[in-house]
Amino acid sequence: MFKNLNKTFKFFLRKQSTIYALSSGQGKCGVAVIRVSGASTELALKCLTGLTNPKPRTAILRSIKHPSSHEVLDKGLVLWFPGPHSFTGEDSCEFHVHGGIAVVSSVLNALGSLPDFRLAEPGEFTRRAFHNAKLDLxxxxxxxxxxxxxxxxxxxxxxxxxxxxxxxxxxxxxxxxxxxxxxxxxxxxxxxxxxxxxxxxxxxxxxxxxxxxxxxxxxxxGRKGELLRTGVKTVILGAPNVGKSSLMNLLCKRPAAIVTPIEGTTRDILEVTLNIGGYPLVLTDTAGLRYETNDIIEKEGIIRAKNSYDCADLVILVLDSLKVYSWLHNHPPSSTSDYLMCYIEKLGLYDLINKECVIVFNKSDLVQDLLDLQNSEIVHLSCKSEDGVSNLVNTIGNKLRKLCGEPSAEHPSxxxxxxxxxxxxxxxxxxxxxxxxxxxxxxxxxxxxxxxxxxxxxxxxxxxxxxxxxxxxxxxxxx
Missing domain, CATH: 1.20.120.430 (tRNA modification GTPase MnmE domain 2)
Incomplete structure (x- = not known):
């Protein structure tokens, strides 16, 4: 009981004090905003600017002085927000000063010299707004x-x-x-x-x-709102050397992954966050999947790739167009769907049907006749020539829209x-x-x-x- 009373008393003391903090970004900037909130806010205005009974919510240009030495620290705009009509519900004010580090420090030190003033804790302005019923959780x-x-x-x-x-x-x-x-x-x-x-x-x-x-x-x-908030976990999967890392670099527009002609170059998980059509995509490049390998490190890479697959919301399955084309000509009258089923089974992705998936036929520049590979659900791409990139981005964007939905006030997620x-x-x-x-x-x-x-x-x-x-x-x- 005493422990709870002690917490309540500490919270009461925190709430009684007047808080201040830099509300704009850290570092040098054109204008810095210093926010003050609490019962003694009006004292800060009087001591630093000489203002008494200022007009609410009106920008006033004033010299800002130190309360003790009366040295002019800067000249800037001052705004007064009397409670309860303020963000926190308390008396509040803002000092808009030049954004130099020395200027900001001097104004913060001046506020700290006033009685019962202290630096705000993280989120404390918003926390006071909650306690004063200006916001709910x-x-x-x-x-x-x-x-x-x-x-x-x-x-x-x-x-x-x-x-x-x-x-x-x-x-x-x-x-x-x-x-x-x-x-x-x-x-x-x-x-x-x-x-x-x-x-x-x-x-x-x-x-x-x-x-x-x-x-x-x-x-x-379908966890639409959660996926939109945290990002859609997307994994690039495929056999070794089909162009998974090249695809990641193409989407990132930078060399995020190492690319070589040697199979099994990617061993560990590589993750980047992208913005596709306004939707957040957490993209993961993985080791190439195959049944057998004598390389201990590659085995661990395959295990991690499959773990990423299990947690993924979206899968980008990459195939080699030339290998698909050759297989079709050696197995008439088979279709691309037949090859896909064999490919998925070979990689051990038996539950792929339960996940959203984008199928990419890479290296399309090596196949002269793409008509044999045509399928409305397949994206043809050449990471080398970058043909098909816009189609791939649009396809991924449509999948993200389906997974995350479109936020609306009528149907909030x-x-x-x-x-x-x-x-x-x-x-x-x-x-x-x-x-x-x-x-x-x-x-x-x-x-x-x-x-x-x-x-x-x-x-x-x-x-x-x-x-x-x-x-x-x-x-x-x-x-």
Whole structure:
């Protein structure tokens, strides 16, 4: 108990202090933004700029002085954001100064000289915004993703989440469940009287069934949001010397992998992150697959390649066009599909049908008559001449679009493992409540309360400091 009280007291002290930090990027820049938030923010304005009662949300050009020596440190813009109409919900201000390292350090030191002022911890501005009900947990997570977004579609998904796309959905379910719990508890309290409407329990059961179906549909989304957030794990597979590393270099537009005419050049896993049509692609080059090899290092490379395959969301299967062409002419009237089946079996990729796959016939420049190899599901490519690159990129982009979807406010996708866990637990509780609906309304109510608790964890209506520490651990100082 004393341990929890101590944590609460420390949090209270942290919240009472006024915090400051550099909110723009580190290093030399044209303009640096220094943010201040807390009860004594107005004191900072008065001591550093002489301003009293400034007009809110209006840029004012002022000389910025040290509170003790009154030395002019810089001249810049000052903005005042009185609470609760600020990002944190507290009194806040910003100093827009020149971005030199010495200028920024001098202003930070000046703020640090004021009583009860301290440097902000990572994510503390956003954490205060959460505690002051300016953001819920899903919006906080969306803000973190927005800061980390590297592609256009990632940015879109994160921005929609900061605007409450997921929050509105989860809070709608939570509001409906609160109402259902209240009705069930009322039914328990007044069951033996005539003061409760008939059929209220049946209506509750109908509401829960609808909610259960919506949550189940939300969970069965193919992990679209999670794939978009973390990147689609994509592995390049094929026999030795079919051009896997050349293909990676072509997509990277740089010599990321070593390429030689010698079979088995690639031994270890090589991974790069790419932006394909606005979607994040985590591309992995692997050792060539074959049944037998006397090379211990190559054996380990093959094991790692198959492990990467097991974890992959998308497979790029590479074949040698010349070998396909020769095989077809030696095995009439076989088709490219026949060769593919033999090739897949030879590589031991028996469950490839269960994965999204792009099939690439490389070295097409060595085959004079490609008509024999034509297939609408196959991409013909020459890594040497770069013919077929645009077709390959478009094909990969279509696969990524299918796997990740297109973010929208109307149909938001969850993108955190935490969301999936709580919704899965919520769904189990709803199922249990429906099982008890006709036999034991007290147990039904208890299962509904547990389901409500899991929805509360999602948006932060129910939370712990440990959970918040996990969510805020990757935030930068100044945000």
């Amino acid at each position: 899903t919006e906080v997570e969306g803000l973190a993703d927005l800061l980390q977004a590297e592609t256009e579609i990632q940015r879109k998904q994160a921005f929609l989440q900061t605007q409450g796309a997921l929050s509105k959905l989860y809070n709608r379910w939570r509001g409906s469940l609160i109402k259902s719990v209240a009705h069930v508890e009322a039914h328990i309290d007044f069951e033996e009287t005539e003061t409760i409407d008939e059929g209220v329990l049946d209506l509750v059961v109908q509401e829960i069934q609808i909610m259960r179906d919506e949550i189940r549909k939300h969970l069965n989304d 969850m993108n955190q493992v935490r969301h999936r866990q709580h919704l899965s637990n919520c769904l189990k509780c709803l199922d249990s409540s429906l099982d008890r609906s006709s036999s034991d309304t007290v147990l039904m109510a208890e299962h509904l309360r547990k389901a409500l608790r899991h929805l509360g964890y999602l948006v932060g209506a129910t939370t712990t400091e440990q959970l918040l520490d996990v969510i805020f651990k990757d935030f930068c100082i100044g945000k």
